[in-house]
Amino acid sequence: MDSRELTYFVAVAEELNFGRAATRLGIAQPPLSRTIQQLERRLGVTLLTRTSRSVALTAAGEVLLYEGKRALAALTAAGRRAQRAGDPGLVLAMKANIDGDLLEKILAQFAADPAAVEVEVRIGGIGEQGVLLRSGEADAALLRLPHEDADGLAYEELLTEPDVAVLPRTHRLADRESITMSDLSGEQLPYWPGSPPNGGPLVRDAAQLMQLISLGRTVALLPASVRHHLRTDLTTVPVTDAATTTLVIAWSPDARSRSLAALVQAAVTASPSAGPHRSTRTA
Amino acid sequence: MDSRELTYFVAVAEELNFGRAATRLGIAQPPLSRTIQQLERRLGVTLLTRTSRSVALTAAGEVLLYEGKRALAALTAAGRRAQRAGDPGLVLAMKANIDGDLLEKILAQFAADPAAVEVEVRIGGIGEQGVLLRSGEADAALLRLPHEDADGLAYEELLTEPDVAVLPRTHRLADRESITMSDLSGEQLPYWPGSPPNGGPLVRDAAQLMQLISLGRTVALLPASVRHHLRTDLTTVPVTDAATTTLVIAWSPDARSRSLAALVQAAVTASPSAGPHRSTRTA
DNA sequence: CGAATCCATACCTGTAGGGTATCAATTCCG
DNA sequence: CGGAATTGATACCCTACAGGTATGGATTCG
Incomplete structure (x- = not known):
């Protein structure tokens, strides 16, 4: 061929x-x-x-x-x-504000490892992380399952959070203690490039999404840790029956660098749910 | 590139x-x-x-x-x-006599499936199965772990057997009820192409191996099911502390054909240890 | 029925991939 | 120590083939 x-x-x-x-x-x-x-x-x-x-x-x-x-x-x-083989540094791909404040901890933990090298953090758009990884431009990526595709990648789970609804402060549900998915049935949920349109608006990045929410044009279900970076005109409400999002650190299963292994190790150690780890790939 | x-x-x-x-x-x-x-x-x-x-x-x-x-x-x-996409048939690669009489059962079971198609069984040399699979020439292969390499392949476990010693009937250990690995310490164990030489003879196929054993030139540790196809001048003796060999059916994780899925299903069903199944890939 | 669309065919051209001859630098060995 | 042998690089030529232009044939659309 x-x-x-x-x-x-x-x-x-x-x-x-x-x-x-x-x-x-x-x-x-x-x-x-x-x-x-x-x-x-x-x-x-x-x-x-x-x-x-x-x-x-x-x-x-x-x-x-x-x-x-x-x-x-x-x-x-x-x-x-x-x-990039000559360059000993690592490239970590991630989306802005998806880390639940974990990134700093991971990098700090990694720095303590004797195999530590410089880490370039590349902030990409939605869905780009997997591409960067698969194309060899990044050594590791922080992905959110199941929203992002870990097909053909190895990964370790770092953190699982429930999704919460992100609403304008003026929204009819904004003051509720908690809501259910059925409360959101009338809302226009957004969709991302690559996923099928669902009637709601198309969003390309987080800032745009927040803007649309603020305007009352849409409502989003996002991992609970978004709370830490939220605009003051928005608020979050727990959704009792929402799905959960799992933050994972993913890498190419073909990679075999000492420093990458150390970075993964550091990420697992730094994550709160530091249980026993198991490498997996999805079929 | x-x-x-x-x-x-x-x-x-x-x-x-x-x-x-x-x-x-x-x-x-x-x-x-x-x-x-x-x-x-x-x-x-x-x-x-x-x-x-x-x-x-x-x-x-x-x-x-x-x-x-x-x-x-x-x-x-x-x-x-x-x-081979146009051709609806499947190609199953395996080594001669490694199936523990399972092959017939698998094919019979598969034939009962509505998605069944013709299966070409390709008998290859030692270590060729993985190559055939990875190169797309075969759809599935019966491999023995850990002797063969399932790296980058998906597989299901079918059968785990203890290894037994294959000896000439005249061998000093041939009449023992069972032996241990230490009893074999003086023997010249063979090695296969691809694996590192260990002082013993190089064998390329089963017939050659059996011949060498018969001549007293070597002794082999093989899965217990070889007993069924053994030459009359050879015998087997259980080795209490020997490793076990697991027969697996492996396929390319990229494949997604209905009939292949049915074949795997049939193999799992036909195998004695029909427990809960879990697809895996080694890292 | 003419216009538009779309893939295939025919033919030409330039370049890049391949060959031969040769050089320069090591290593080997008598 | 010096000539032979080995090995990768350079110089030069030549042809096959990738790519371009022009055009044809078939189908769909208005």
Whole structure:
């Protein structure tokens, strides 16, 4: 398999349109058609069914799209990790304000370890952490399960919190001791890029979300630790039957650096629920 | 990252010699040198330290070798799986005579499942099963832990057996009710390709091993179920403090075919220790 | 039925990947 | 100690193939 052909195929398979795919790849359409034909001939399998009006994936195409994307990601990740291999430092990816004040403790704990190295903390947008990790640009990431995807990653659980409702102070439920999910049935819950629209507004970052809540346009269910960083015009109310969010530290299962192991160890030690640990990966 | 460059690098990194690597790749040495230089320039990292007499890997090179091999394997596996995606059948890889008579039961159980498809059983050499699985040539494999490597694979445990000593009938220990590991301290235990030599003979397949045992040249510790297929000039003796071997059915964690799931299910159901199951991967 | 859309075909061009010849630096060994 | 052998780098050429342009054929849409 050649990575160029595969890259081209993935583009077509995702766009389901040769012209758009070619533009996205920065080449003309004819060479793209040719390359896909070559690939199909080489594999001896039809990947796409083209009516001269539209393109659809065959079963084989579905498989190749799914597996091919992973393989290509592994390829670029290999390069990235090699680039950063000389640099002894670690990169930790996280979203702003999701740590429940844990980050400082983790870093302090890590600093005490003899294997400690410099840690660059990279604050990314929603859903970026996993990408950074899988692409080899970050060594570890703080993720929230089940909101974020830990598929194919190793992780350790750090902290589990109940979700609370974040409301404007003027909201009808703002003064309640606690509420239930059914109390929120009339509200427009937001959704993130990547997850399916649910009628509510699309939010890209925390600040935007808080703004929308403040305007009464939406209401959010967030881990209890948001309380510590909340704007003064917002408040939180416990939701008795809400889901819980688990903060985990995740890393590539392929990584095997001494300092990364120490960072994970430090994170587990620094977290309040420092129970027995078990590495896991989701299937 | 380009797969061609990476393939070339892996060859050089494994051979630690540009000439040999070029031969292995079927190209001349100068273009190989050039390509590696290009790769290093592109990544901005030195991968190899060349004294004009020998080649050694840098830290970055080590990382790229390790991760690059995985990425390339994923690449070819993606192609293979796509090739076989149209074919609804499954390929099950295993070693001869390692199944403890379980294979028939598994296939019978599977045949009863509505999602059953044709199963091609591929009997491979020692250590090949994992390779077939990882390269996408097989959908599932019967492996013996801890002798074989389940790294990066998902698996379900089927059967755990104690190891027994396989001896010639004329052996001094052949008539004992049971023995201990210390009784075998004077014996030359064999080793397999891939594992480090230990002074004993190198064996490539079961028939060869049995022959060597019959000649009194070695003695083997094998799972108890070998008894069923043993030559008449050999016998087995329980070893009270021997390790146990666990037969597992393994598959690629990336696979998500209905029929494969049914096969795994059938294997678990057919195995005697049909307890609660838990998918695992080793780190 | 013409216009628009979309993939395939035909043909041309430039470059990058590959080959040969050779050099420079070590190492080996008589 | 000096010549032979080994090994990676350099210089140069050549061809195959990736990519571009123009255009055709088929389908859909208004």
